[in-house]
Amino acid sequence: MSEQPSNSSTTSSTTTRRNFLKSSSAAAGIAAFAASSVHAGGTDETIRVGLVGCGGRGTGAIQNALDADANTKLVAIGDTFADRIELCLGELSHKDYGDRVKVDPEYAFTGFDNYKKVIDACDVVILTTPPHFRPQHFRYAVEQGKHVFIEKPVAVDAPGIHHVLESCRMAKEKNLSIVSGLCWRYDLGVRETMRQILEEKKIGDIVAIESNYNTGTLWHKGNKPEWSQMEYQIRNWLYFPWLSGDHITEQAIHTLDKTAWLLGDIQPTKAMAMGGRQQRVDPKYGNIYDHFTVFYEYPTGQHVYFTCRQQDDTTNRTEDRVLGTKGQAEILKHVVSPNEGKRWRYRGPKPSMYLVEHQELFKSIRESSPINNGHYMCNSTMLAIMGRMAAYSGKTLTWDECFNSQQRLGPDSYEWTDYPTAPVAIPGKYELA
Numbered sequence: 010m011s012e013q014p015s016n017s018s019t020t021s022s023t024t025t026r027r028n029f030l031k032s033s034s035a036a037a038g039i040a041a042f043a044a045s046s047v048h049a050g051g052t053d054e055t056i057r058v059g060l061v062g063c064g065g066r067g068t069g070a071i072q073n074a075l076d077a078d079a080n081t082k083l084v085a086i087g088d089t090f091a092d093r094i095e096l097c098l099g100e101l102s103h104k105d106y107g108d109r110v111k112v113d114p115e116y117a118f119t120g121f122d123n124y125k126k127v128i129d130a131c132d133v134v135i136l137t138t139p140p141h142f143r144p145q146h147f148r149y150a151v152e153q154g155k156h157v158f159i160e161k162p163v164a165v166d167a168p169g170i171h172h173v174l175e176s177c178r179m180a181k182e183k184n185l186s187i188v189s190g191l192c193w194r195y196d197l198g199v200r201e202t203m204r205q206i207l208e209e210k211k212i213g214d215i216v217a218i219e220s221n222y223n224t225g226t227l228w229h230k231g232n233k234p235e236w237s238q239m240e241y242q243i244r245n246w247l248y249f250p251w252l253s254g255d256h257i258t259e260q261a262i263h264t265l266d267k268t269a270w271l272l273g274d275i276q277p278t279k280a281m282a283m284g285g286r287q288q289r290v291d292p293k294y295g296n297i298y299d300h301f302t303v304f305y306e307y308p309t310g311q312h313v314y315f316t317c318r319q320q321d322d323t324t325n326r327t328e329d330r331v332l333g334t335k336g337q338a339e340i341l342k343h344v345v346s347p348n349e350g351k352r353w354r355y356r357g358p359k360p361s362m363y364l365v366e367h368q369e370l371f372k373s374i375r376e377s378s379p380i381n382n383g384h385y386m387c388n389s390t391m392l393a394i395m396g397r398m399a400a401y402s403g404k405t406l407t408w409d410e411c412f413n414s415q416q417r418l419g420p421d422s423y424e425w426t427d428y429p430t431a432p433v434a435i436p437g438k439y440e441l442a
């Protein structure tokens with residue numbers, strides 16, 4: 010990617026703690042919270058957290074934020090749907106957070122512009138909507154000078170990736186922390202396993218990676234007569250590529266991200282892929298596939314053999330098996346097996362990676378040492394989009410063809426109307442713009 014921010018995950022900065030509060034204090038709509046924020050210097054200011062997208066992950070991520078730093082507080086919350094906000098706040102009310110999650114009803118926002126009001130009211134925003142909205146929400150957060158926890162994937166198409174890359178560059182200039190929800194990067198066992206392979210060179214040079222995210226099916230929320238097509242699709246966003254990017258982007262990105270990490274987060278030269286839908290053929294499942302196979306070729310001569318599947322009653326396998334010149338490794342098993350010498354297995358602490366990513370986020374803010382995960386979160390998302398493009402089109406595609414694609418998925422504006430579902434992509438016929 011020519012237009013990418015630096016690969017560094019942590020950079021030093023001249024931002025002071027006072028500055029991070031000041032930048033957010035300048036935003037509109039926060040007067041009511043001024044009293045609850047501690048503006049004095051030191052490491053104990055209350056950090057006001059906002060949540061955009063109050064589903065399963067958002068409800069989990071806000072708890073991770075509250076658990077990670079004792080002086081954080083949920084101050085604003087947004088979702089397209091009021092019932093999702095109620096569910097989220099209801100679940101949080103059963104936990105032991107007391108006043109830290111008492112969101113004033115005036116600061117619970119619905120509709121498509123909810124994100125602006127949430128972002129205006131906080132210092133750190135957690136973005137956990139369906140990925141289609143991420144580029145727009147992320148840009149606004151960065152423009153307003155807010156630190157961001159940004160769930161994966163960060164976009165569903167190449168124009169979205171370019172937009173997020175630009176936002177990451179802006180975030181770097183503003184010394185904002187951007188922590189990605191590609192959570193395996195924050196798993197201590199995976200980090201150490203990677204270190205054994207990449208730094209200790211326990212299996213020599215990597216030749217190829219067999220990489221899988223093969224699992225069962227996920228939830229479906231049904232339909233209601235009063236729902237427009239737009240509401241139906243957003244409530245069942247997994248099944249619509251314009252919202253989710255298809256399951257290779259939405260879910261299997263976790264595996265592709267580890268693969269990318271192993272290969273130095275560089276770009277493949279080309280991808281050849283196959284995919285389709287066999288089990289999930291009912292129209293209620295929108296227009297996504299239920300399986301993909303992608304072969305990625307790298308300029309280094311390395312190869313990735315990747316599969317992902319969401320089909321019930323099939324074998325589950327989520328792993329990256331790394332084949333090196335001097336041995337093999339399995340990343341999620343935390344096992345490194347040199348051809349000669351002893352097998353290595355991680356035996357260190359195993360805190361929740363979801364907690365660690367928030368601990369590192371808040372630490373970086375308090376220590377004015379911003380994290381910027383921009384490069385790898387964009388690169389790994391693009392890798393997944395590339396696999397989808399190659400499978401949908403049935404064509405061997407180069408990185409440049411995919412990265413420079415102008416194809417933007419989804420409507421230009423959002424309204425509660427009937428939005429048609431595109432046909433399921435047929436390889437050989439699907440047109441990639």
Ligand SMILES: NC(=O)c1ccc[n+]([C@@H]2O[C@H](COP(=O)([O-])OP(=O)(O)OC[C@H]3O[C@@H](n4cnc5c(N)ncnc54)[C@H](O)[C@@H]3O)[C@@H](O)[C@H]2O)c1
Pocket residue numbers: 061062063064065066067087088089090093120121123124137138139140142160161162190191192243244259260
């Ligand atoms: N890192 C992980 O392990 C992990 C795990 C699960 C999900 N995720 C990611 O988190 C994101 C959310 O997934 P989820 O499982 O929580 O889905 P979900 O459907 O449970 O939650 C999404 C929420 O966003 C809301 N929403 C939709 N459009 C919105 C908009 N424009 N503005 C505000 N809210 C909007 C929905 O109403 C819903 O409440 C996805 O990108 C997913 O890939 C990551």
